[in-house]
Amino acid sequence: MATAARTIQVEIKRQSSPDQPATTEKFEIPYRPNMNITSLLGEIALNPVEVTGKPTTPITYDSNCLEEICGSCAMLINGKARMACSALVDKLEQPIRLAPLSKFPVVRDLAVDRSVLFENLKAVKAWVPIDGSYDLGSGPRQQPQIQEQRYPLSNCISCTICMEVCPQFNDSTSFVGAATIAQVKLFNMDPAGSVLKEERLRALAGDGGVQECGMAQNCVAACPKQLPLIEAISDVSRDVVIQQVKDFFSL
């Protein structure tokens, strides 16, 4: 490219604590090829100075593995919810705009509190209730086809992007979101995990449960791990209805 940019323009929405107003700071970072958003944030930490020359502080954000498997670094990049580690600067329009996910309480700058997802997983008992961790011999045989269905669902990295992009995930519906529903399908499919199937379905039957889904299908488009979320939601929806009918007649 003849007119290769020598610097990278970045605008970052910042907030020093949950009760402070948000402000935007602009930065100009020396260009290097192959940078991603997390390395850009690292450059700012090395030299925390705004484009105006005003000294500022390093940006607070969550990160850990930097290879899109730990689920930490979700944020809004040019308005789109995605993982910062796999967002390459060379492929982004400038100025690059960074902002925290909008549906979760801001902790500071780009870090938000996503513990609601872990609470949801508790509520739906997303685990296999094994008898114990002692040696009980081999598990049940499982056809490869079952593994092939379960594995993609088990790839969920809890990044909460599916919740961020869901129009139904908001304060008024208290919708659990696609990630939790997909985990219900995963554990209900497990030979031993299915023992809690009814409890899981009941947990998704009430307010905020699976019927809140408005089928906007934003989740499946935004999921960085391409989970079959729509399929999971419709399967679980069906099972929830069946469970409700059963429960009704056994009253």
Place this chain on the structure above:
Amino acid sequence: MAATPRIIVVGGGLAGLAAVIKIAEAGGTVDLFSIVPVKRSHSVCAQGGINAAKDLKGEGDSVLKHFDDTVYGGDFLANQTPVKNMTAQGPAIIDLLDRMGVPFNRTPEGLLDFRRFGGTLYQRTAFAGATTGQQLLYALDEQVRRYEAEGKVKKYEGWEFLSAVLGSKGEARGICAMDLRSMETRTFPADAVIICTGGNGAIFGKSTNSVVCTGSAQSALYQQGAFYANGEFIQVHPTAIPGEDKLRLMSESARGEGGRVWVPRDRNDKRVARSIPEADRYYFLEERYPKYGNLVPRDIATREIFKIVYEDNMGIDGQPMVYLDLTHLPKARLHKLEGILEIYEKFVGDDPREVPMKIFPGMHYTMGGLWVDFQQQTNIPGVFAAGEADYSIHGANRLGANSLLSCIYGGFVAGPQALQYAKALPAQVGDGGHAEELARQKQKNSGLLNNAGTENPFKIWRELGETMTKHATIVRYNAGLDEADAKIVELLGRYKNVNLSDKSQWANTSFAFTRQLYNMLELARVIVQGARQRDESRGAHYKPDFPNRNDEQFLKTTKAAFVDGAPSISFEDVDISHIKPRPRVYSST
């Protein structure tokens, strides 16, 4: 003493979660501390798999063969008894993980599938797609969430361990930790503490490790009197993708399918890779090792790439990188590599089918760690350790897919042992040292916040990483190690003059990082001085001036103690009660 002992587990990777499960199951209660939500721990990164001699392939594999492979692969530096126990428990651990719902790959009959990994002749590695670590971590995380819902486990996620609280006899009485949001620093009581804080890649600046793998907790304990063992044994993987922020692993299978490693013959050659004709390319592995070519063993490949860059100054564009070229491969072969090609594409932005990949060896794993006895207890009474944070099992070199097993094994031993220790613990004298430790940590905090220096901590870190990578990874010379130690001492001096641009007391990540940085510097000296003293070559530790293994002098565990503010190194005999050491020669097997 206590009717229901209080156990603190620090770290929620595979090792920490394994320990928590055993304690909760035995009726104990656990406070679990982790910097990141435990589900985001570094263990998620493991791809390849987990070893256990299930012998489901009719090969006649056995636990004893797994035992021998591990000891031999570790160049006989590992204490053999724990390795024997771990390999014996391997099959039961895999079965348990299977029962927990890990989506392991299956055979047509519905049995667990196994693949072959380095350092063995048997198909012994169970795997779940290309994300085994993630799947195992989730399975344990789910079990712990179940205990959490039952009130047996309390999680402190977003809390960082700073130090142990030690009682009048030097025994553990709790920990001091910092809330990474409110920055509140306080102590927590415990009858026993289990440290499962993982690896220390950040000491090398960039590595294949995750961000929080700083070794800070291990270093803090070493500075409080714990021995740190075999610190100099650092595994460097030959092919990682150099990134601006980290080194991402590029699997060995790329070379297995015919990938070729080269650099331009002329170090000033500025042409794009594909336009450089064959004659002007230096396929240095093929030329130097005509028999094995690009598939020389890992440690040799790693060393040669390092030499090309740092001794021959032939890295691409003067950078520490060489080409790993797949562009000549037929489509069918490339298809078999699809998964890893996508990783390269996603993070580098180039298509490796069209453009040669740029790779460099990357610091990957520490065999060294906190010294522990065969019950996983450190020399500080009541402080246990497990996982990558301890030094046991892998000796001088870890075999692929053995780490996930050792993490779970270590946690399974540490949990019950800690519980047993805690039940017999006499009552503490006075406040058990809590007030004193809290004051010590708060003083460190205020010292940092009020420092009016000029040094940027991130710049100090960068320099530490550069010097460690240059002198203390693949090829080690005593002069270079001395230079590195002098550099670290200089950095420790400059650290006193550090200046925090952010002095706020809310979610101040650079403040937390700067605290970790000090511990990284102290632990870096342990690595460097251990390497300096070990005048031999063994496993991952290679000194061209001392190219052979020297059992007479160095079939010993290196133990570093923190004495008068510096490492003091001593040596301890290795348990070789089961297998007699023999030369480690892979070319003839």
